[in-house]
Amino acid sequence: MHGARHRQDLLPRCLKLLDRQKTLVSRPDVSALDRGVLLHFQSLIAAVAASQKTVMAFQEAVMAFQEAVVAMNPVGIALTLVGALVGLLGSTLSKSEDPEAECEKKEHEQGGLIKHCHHTVDEENDCPVTPVLDAIRNRRSVFPKQYIDREIPSAVVQSMLDAAAWAPYHGPRPPWRFVVLGKQAMVEMQQLTLKFYDKNWAQTGWANGKKGTAEEYLRWREMTEQEITGRWGPCSYMIANVMRRQAGSKRLPEWEEAAATACAVHNMHIQACSFPGVACYWSSWHDAARDSAEMASFLGLEDKEDKVLGFLVIAAYAPDLLTDKDRRVRGRSHTMAEWRV
Numbered sequence: 001m002h003g004a005r006h007r008q009d010l011l012p013r014c015l016k017l018l019d020r021q022k023t024l025v026s027r028p029d030v031s032a033l034d035r036g037v038l039l040h041f042q043s044l045i046a047a048v049a050a051s052q053k054t055v056m057a058f059q060e061a062v063m064a065f066q067e068a069v070v071a072m073n074p075v076g077i078a079l080t081l082v083g084a085l086v087g088l089l090g091s092t093l094s095k096s097e098d099p100e101a102e103c104e105k106k107e108h109e110q111g112g113l114i115k116h117c118h119h120t121v122d123e124e125n126d127c128p129v130t131p132v133l134d135a136i137r138n139r140r141s142v143f144p145k146q147y148i149d150r151e152i153p154s155a156v157v158q159s160m161l162d163a164a165a166w167a168p169y170h171g172p173r174p175p176w177r178f179v180v181l182g183k184q185a186m187v188e189m190q191q192l193t194l195k196f197y198d199k200n201w202a203q204t205g206w207a208n209g210k211k212g213t214a215e216e217y218l219r220w221r222e223m224t225e226q227e228i229t230g231r232w233g234p235c236s237y238m239i240a241n242v243m244r245r246q247a248g249s250k251r252l253p254e255w256e257e258a259a260a261t262a263c264a265v266h267n268m269h270i271q272a273c274s275f276p277g278v279a280c281y282w283s284s285w286h287d288a289a290r291d292s293a294e295m296a297s298f299l300g301l302e303d304k305e306d307k308v309l310g311f312l313v314i315a316a317y318a319p320d321l322l323t324d325k326d327r328r329v330r331g332r333s334h335t336m337a338e339w340r341v
């Protein structure tokens with residue numbers, strides 16, 4: 001932040017210096033040699049102003065100028081003063097108390113690989129913590145047990161959809177489609193689920209593949225029906241995550257479309273967690289019902305290869321009642337990375 005502010009200051013200061021230089025160049029007592037140096041300096045400042053090059057390049061230019069001035073005649077004294085002024089400006093810009101400037105220096109040393117470096121450090125892992133990493137770490141799944149009866153504004157969902165739009169995707173159009181189910185639509189979707197199992201339980205099983213007797217099915221059914229007002233009752237929305245298969249001859253592999261849709265879902269979840277008190281988690285939903293023709297028709301899937309990749313469940317919760325104990329822990333051992341360097 002500080003570095004950015006200094007860089008913004010740089011432009012007006014350069015323009016002021018340019019003005020001063022122009023006045024000096026037009027003075028009749030300036031020799032041709034001095035004028036040449038002045039013009040050279042002028043172009044340097046103009047270059048800095050135009051391109052806002054790095055502080056280091058700026059300081060190098062100033063030092064070169066000062067060296068040229070030191071080797072000069074009486075007019076050079078005046079010029080050295082200007083140079084000193086510029087040097088001061090340069091050193092202000094590169095002050096080490098500016099953490100971003102420090103990081104820029106580090107970035108330069110490391111070949112420009114660290115693009116964004118910010119002020120805090122993860123002491124456990126000795127790495128910089130960026131706002132991005134903060135936001136990613138802040139994402140967590142909050143489950144129905146924690147939900148309270150409070151409405152989540154639709155603007156929260158809209159901002160989640162806005163975040164989804166920034167996910168990467170291959171090809172000409174996003175391979176996702178989201179269907180936002182409000183209170184009534186959520187109930188309809190659950191009734192559709194029950195109806196589907198009533199018809200198909202003997203073949204598909206229920207509860208993600210569980211099979212058993214009619215009595216067992218009916219017990220599960222009763223519990224699941226109660227969940228409409230119980231477990232899911234406090235939910236404000238469920239978002240159906242639909243992966244759309246591209247039409248036409250140049251079809252991309254399905255995995256790319258599933259991966260892109262998952263990225264969009266992840267963006268939504270991260271965005272949801274930026275609002276205090278907004279609970280969100282990704283549910284697979286009941287598998288056979290989720291993959292059924294009835295669900296496809298309910299959600300308006302266009303192609304038989306489109307897929308419902310579960311639902312994002314959105315509700316309110318009381319953050320004070322939730323501790324870090326309730327969440328899955330992550331650490332370096334979860335990166336599952338093999339370095340071959």
Ligand SMILES: Cc1cc2nc3c(=O)[nH]c(=O)nc-3n(C[C@H](O)[C@H](O)[C@H](O)COP(=O)(O)O)c2cc1C
Nearest residue numbers: 139140141142143281282283284285309310327328
């Ligand atoms: C595609 C997908 C589907 C999931 N489905 C369910 C589910 O149906 N029920 C469930 O309890 N957890 C499900 N999970 C796991 C949770 O949503 C959550 O990600 C997990 O508990 C880890 O917690 P965290 O998100 O706070 O790190 C699913 C996760 C993914 C990625």
